[in-house]
Amino acid sequence: MNELYLIAGMAVVTFVIRYSMFVVAGRFEFPARLNEALGYVPPAVLTAIIVPAVLMPNGESIDLSWTNAYLVGAVVAAVISWTSKNLLLTIVVGMAVFFGWQWLVG
């Protein structure tokens, strides 16, 4: 395995992506419409990561049943986040419910 090439290649492409728009923005002013659109980036990307992870924990089919501990944990976490606005509490309670449910139904 060419580990050195692998890591160097991964490091280069990752850095280029992360740095790309800093360079572009240094030369041009972004159009107002693009700046508006970028305001939606955090919730859009987060949701696109969360939903498949929670509803398709096996990576293949959608599991909407009550035995899906990921779904139960996610619903509880969403409620805690909505009511408490406390991120750490959301993570701790969400994980606890997830593990408890997994243990109960597992």
Added chain:
Amino acid sequence: MTQANVDTPSLINASPFSEFLAGARDSFPLIVGAIPFGIIFGTLAMSSGLSFAGAMAMSAFVFAGSAQFIALGLVAVGTAWPIIVLTTFVVNLRHALYSATLAPYVRHLPQRWQVPLAFWLTDETFLVVIKRYTQQPTVPYNHWYYLGSALFMYTNWQVCTFIGLTVGQMLPNAAAWGLDFAMPVTFIGMVIPYLKNRPMVATVIVAGVVALLAHAIPHQLGLMVAALAGIAAGLLVQQWGKQEILV
């Protein structure tokens, strides 16, 4: 006196150091969510075929959690390195969106700041820092806040990788404990506070539905499709809202 500033950072009393500490402090909950990932990465690395040094180097020089995990999976099945590099590119494309979102706030900084800040741009640091920039765009030391978040995340990732490579090896079946729920639950806690208006709700609904529909697209490209669809939905609803006010 300095201590008081750290506890209650204000616009007037902010110093580079107090901002640095505030960035690290505000990243703490996300660090908690990232710890299991670093440890599991280290635990799985050697059984997937990476060397000890290779696993540490990947965390040190690539520093991209989900791409590192996918790389492990591909290494384990003997994938050629150029394919893994290409996959890394696609998986990390979402960072171009982060980079574009932060760019207006860092464009005034010299290269010696921009280059390391770009290198340390992760999901977690982006989320913490963009919140700060949008809420307090005029604080002069915001880049120190960014640095504090980034260095805390980076140090934690190295330490967790090392723990996984050493202690994690001894735990039986550590990866099967379901610690993979840590990332979604952290992100849920970050996304809910955005749901303050109709465009944001539309963004989340459309991004979620499209993510499910597009899940079969290879190499996580579905994630980009879903994110872009969500952004478009938010813009559309925002546009409709403006028209309603005009009418």
